[in-house]
Amino acid sequence: MIPEGIGRDWHRNGREGQAVSSDRRFQGRKAIVTGGASGIGLGVATRLxxxxxxxxxxxxxxxxxAKARDMIGGGVTGVRVDITDPDAVQAAQEETLSALGGIDILVASAGITGPNTTTWEYPIDAWRKVVDVNLNGLFYCNRAVVPSMLSGAYGRIVNVASIAGKEGNPNASAYSASKAAVIGLTKSLGKELAKNNITVNCVTPAAVRTPIFDQMSQPHIDYMLSKIPMGRFGTIEEVAALICWLASEECSFTTGGVFDVSGGRATY
Incomplete structure (x- = not known):
């Protein structure tokens, strides 16, 4: 379901930082949001x-x-795609181009956590699946949209990494490693496109209560909360606000950047 506070008319809640804008800064822009049917992706899609x-x-x-389209209303196209399949990603890109007439923005937020266990006990198949979704799938999506952005001489790519990619969470080695790799990919692609009016940045959220929590053990959730100086989880609205700035025309001199949204947890 769409989190409380997300909709056509956004409001402000000082404690939770749910600041919203009623302007039309994305008027005429065409965006892709991966993992956009739930969690952070749904919040971003709704705001866009x-x-x-x-x-x-x-x-x-x-x-x-279908549920996300019904919740958001007009302005949304649903594209079913397995991002771990590069051919399916390319087909989805072509379907999106046909439906929207262009691609200006990519927000790559699809991801999974994998099991919570020690590195030496981590199942090989689970490791491969986490890396395939969080890193390879994100790479396929970034790779697929760049030619269209180059032809339009404009683009904004925002990759969703994690604070785990900066610090490394115990009992989450595949997730931490995949998100660290997303940070490296973002920096590389940002430099490659720096002269093409296409910015590439990533965000590194701490824990945000979304359906992805269902994939984690309670001790791991408790550990993540204990590491946040603000003493609470982030909200979807807070992460979406930062992502949408990075996806906007205002973000014109920032690329290859890594943006903390972790309640003070980040150590660098």
């Missing part, structure tokens, strides 16, 4: 639409896509 964008939500679940 509320500010004028046409959005293609990429997700694996037809049911979740």
């Amino acid at each position: 639409v509320s500010e004028g964008a046409q959005v293609a939500i990429w997700d694996m679940s037809p049911g979740a896509l």
Whole structure:
């Protein structure tokens, strides 16, 4: 479901930082949000639409896509895609181009956590799956949209990494490693596109209560909360606000950047 506070008319809540804008800064822009049928992706897609964008939500679940479209309303196209399949990603890119007429923005937020266990006991198949979704799938999506952005001489790519990619969370080695790799990929691609009016940045959230919590053990959730100086989890609205600035025209002299949204947890 769409988190409370997300919708056409956003409000401000000082404690939770739910500041919203009613302007139309994304008017005429075409965006892709991967993992956009739930969690942070859904929050970002909702805000982009509320500010004028046409959005293609990429997700694996037809049911979740239909529900997200119904919740957000007009301005949304649902595209079913398995991002771990490069051919499927390319097909989704072509379907999106046909539906929207262009691609200006990519927010790559699809991801999984994998099991919570020690590195030496980590199942090989689970390791490969986490890396395939969080790193390879994100790479395929970044790779697929760049040619269209180059042809349009404009683009904004925002990759969702994690504070775990900076610090490394115990009992989450695959997740931490994959998110560290996303940071490295973002920096490389940002430099490659720096002269093309295409910015590439990433965000590194601490824990935000979304359906991804269902993939984690309670001790691991408790550990993540204990590391946040603010003493609370982040909100979808707080992360979406930062992502949407990075996806906007205002973000014109920042690329290859890594933006903390961790309640003070980040150590660098």
